[in-house]
Structure formats: structure tokens, C-alpha cells
Amino acid sequence: MGKPKHPDESWADYLHGLDPMPLWERRLFRLLPHDPRCKLCSAPFKGAGGMVMRQVGFGPSSKNPRFCNMCEVYIRKHRGGAEIPMSFMFADVRGSTALAERMSPSEFSRLLNRFYEVANHLIIDRDAFVDKLVGDEVVAFFPPFLGNHARVAIETAHRLLEATGHGAPVGPWIPVGIGLHTGRAYYGVVGTEDTVTDITALGDDVNVTSRLVGLAAAGEILVSDAAATASGLDLNAHEHRFLDLKGRIEPIGVRVLRSAAVPVG
Numbered sequence: 001m002g003k004p005k006h007p008d009e010s011w012a013d014y015l016h017g018l019d020p021m022p023l024w025e026r027r028l029f030r031l032l033p034h035d036p037r038c039k040l041c042s043a044p045f046k047g048a049g050g051m052v053m054r055q056v057g058f059g060p061s062s063k064n065p066r067f068c069n070m071c072e073v074y075i076r077k078h079r080g081g082a083e084i085p086m087s088f089m090f091a092d093v094r095g096s097t098a099l100a101e102r103m104s105p106s107e108f109s110r111l112l113n114r115f116y117e118v119a120n121h122l123i124i125d126r127d128a129f130v131d132k133l134v135g136d137e138v139v140a141f142f143p144p145f146l147g148n149h150a151r152v153a154i155e156t157a158h159r160l161l162e163a164t165g166h167g168a169p170v171g172p173w174i175p176v177g178i179g180l181h182t183g184r185a186y187y188g189v190v191g192t193e194d195t196v197t198d199i200t201a202l203g204d205d206v207n208v209t210s211r212l213v214g215l216a217a218a219g220e221i222l223v224s225d226a227a228a229t230a231s232g233l234d235l236n237a238h239e240h241r242f243l244d245l246k247g248r249i250e251p252i253g254v255r256v257l258r259s260a261a262v263p264v265g
Contacts, residue, residue, distance in 0.1 A: 008188075012082035014040070014071040015187060017145030029053075038068035039127065063129040063199070072199055081188010081199075086141055087153040087180065087227060088206055089128075090213035091119055091160055093136035094175040112136060115174050118163045126156050131200055137213070141187070141201050150182040150230035157221045158257070166219040167259035177220050179212030181205055182227040208252065211245040225253040 017040075029042040032049030043058050044050045045068070053059070053068075061067045075081065093099070093115060100108045119138040123130050127146060131139040140156070142149035157178045165172035183205025191197035212222045222243075228235045235255045242251040 008080040008082050011071060011075045011080060011188065012084060015082060015084050015143045015145060036066075038070075039066050041068060041070065043068045043070065063131070064124050064127065066124060066127060075199065076189055076197060079189050079197075081186050083184055083186050083203075085144055085149075085183070086185050086187065086201060086205075087149040087182040087230070088185070088201065088209040089123075089140045089142070089153050089157055090179045090209050091138045091140075091157070092177055092179075092213045092216070094177050094216075094218040096136040099174075111174060115164065115176070119160055122156055122159050122163065126152050128152065128156065141185075143187070148230070148232060150227045151232060153180055153182075153227065154221070154223060154231050154233060154257075157223075161219060161221065161259055172218065175218030177213060177216030177218055177222075179209050179214070179216055179222050180227050181209040181212060181224040182230045183208070207247070208245065211247075212243070212252075212254065215243055215245075219259045221257040222254045223257055225255070228255045 026041055029037070029044065029049075032044050032052060034044055034047045034049060036046060037044050043053050045053070045060055045065075057073055058068050058070055061069045061072055063072070093112070099111070103111070116133050116138065119140075120130055120133075123138075123140045126142075128140050128142045128149075131141050133139075140153075142153045142156075146152045157180055160178065161167065161176060164174050164176050166176065183203070185201035185203040185206050187201045188199060189197055190200055190202065208224065212224065216222045223231075223235065235257070238258075239256040240253060241256060242253050244251050
């Protein structure tokens with residue numbers, strides 16, 4: 001019998017698309033009614049089967065409801081994580097202060113909630129993780145189990161600009177700029193037992209993406225050279241810039257993809 005895996009190894013397996021659950025558990029879950037189910041382990045979310053699973057702590061993930069929270073509960077309990085390759089997308093509302101000045105707080109809230117809803121739908125639809133909605137920004141992570149996660153991230157960013165009206169004759173209903181990068185991050189539990197904990201990604205490559213979105217104009221996706229290369233897309237026809245990012249000695253190269261003219265095929 002093999003040596004039991006360390007919790008961090010099981011978490012890494014999950015993030016790479018390898019279900020860490022024993023085969024007998026997956027077979028059992030498939031027998032329980034009914035759809036929708038976790039795309040990885042087949043645990044049911046609704047009906048009698050979903051009721052049974054909720055009794056033992058299973059339910060939809062807070063990061064993407066297409067997956068169950070089993071691995072999240074597990075990694076929170078063992079307070080671990082794993083360093084993995086990922087792609088990162090930060091989408092920010094440009095000029096939100098000026099927008100807020102022209103609206104009542106309730107109107108501004110409805111506008112942001114519409115943006116959050118659209119962004120969440122697109123991220124979840126691509127099986128990526130919604131990390132957080134903070135202020136006027138949406139942060140998403142694209143894990144390795146997506147295969148070419150850089151390409152998926154670029155396609156998602158393109159669809160987000162399209163869905164918010166960039167490139168349309170009447171213009172966007174909310175101005176959005178996006179930063180996108182590919183690299184490595186520690187993805188796991190942060191915080192202490194005495195404070196609020198979260199599952200998120202940490203590392204220099206996450207910080208790079210955060211800096212990029214701050215430089216993206218409305219209707220722009222700033223795709224780092226690393227993400228562009230990893231995606232396999234031919235983006236050579238798009239403007240190339242070198243940007244100086246706060247806290248970094250060397251400038252970073254990016255491709256500037258604008259509005260709905262981004263090639264994703």
C-alpha cells in the first residue's frame with residue numbers, strides 16, 4: 001500500500017485536474033441523484049443526493065459553483081497550498097470615481113453589480129476561479145487543469161470586453177481595462193486560525209498582473225509577453241509596449257489588445 005499523500009500534494013493534484021478522492025467515493029457519488037454535479041468528483045448539488053452531501057459538508061465551491069467545495073474544506077483544515085503555474089486576470093472599471101460622482105450610490109451599486117454578474121458568469125463558464133470582487137475590480141485565476149490556461153484567460157478577457165459593450169457602436173455601458181499575465185503562484189490558504197482565512201494566489205506574478213491592470217485604458221487588455229507566448233495565439237499584429245511597473249527593476253513587455261477586435265480563434 002502506498003504512502004498517504006501530504007495534503008499539499010493532494011491539493012496540487014486537484015489544481016492539475018487529478019481528482020484526489022478515492023475511486024470508491026467517486027463511484028458512490030455517481031449513484032446519488034442528481035444533476036447538477038461537481039465536474040471533478042460527481043458529487044450532486046441538488047435533490048436527495050445533494051441533501052445527503054450537504055449533511056457531510058459538501059456543496060458548491062465559492063470559487064466556481066461548477067465544482068464542489070471538498071478540496072477547499074480539506075485544504076482549509078490542513079492549512080496548506082501548492083505552488084503551481086497559473087494565469088491571472090484583473091479586470092478594473094476605469095474612471096469609477098467619476099462614474100460614482102454622476103450617480104446616486106444606489107445607481108452606482110446596480111452598475112457595479114451588473115459588471116460583477118457578467119464577469120462572474122464568463123469566468124465560471126470557462127471553469128476558472130473567481131478570486132474576489134473588490135471595490136470596482138474582479139480578480140480571476142485560471143488553474144492548470146484548464147490545459148492552455150493562458151489562452152482561456154485571453155479568450156475570457158476578450159468576451160468580457162465584448163459583453164460590456166467595448167467595440168459596439170454605442171460604446172460600453174461600463175468602461176473596463178484588463179491586465180493579464182501567466183506565471184507561478186502559491187495557491188492555498190492565507191490568514192491565521194484567529195482571523196478570517198481565504199484561499200487565494202500569492203506571488204510576484206500575481207503582483208505583476210495587479211500592476212498591469214492599473215495601466216490598462218478602457219477597452220484595453222494588456223497581455224504580458226509570458227501570457228502571449230504561453231497562449232500560442234498569434235498576437236504579433238497588436239501593439240507591443242514595454243512598461244515600467246512599480247517595484248520592478250526591469251520593464252515588462254505586453255501586447256495591447258483593444259476592444260472586440262481581439263483574435264481568439
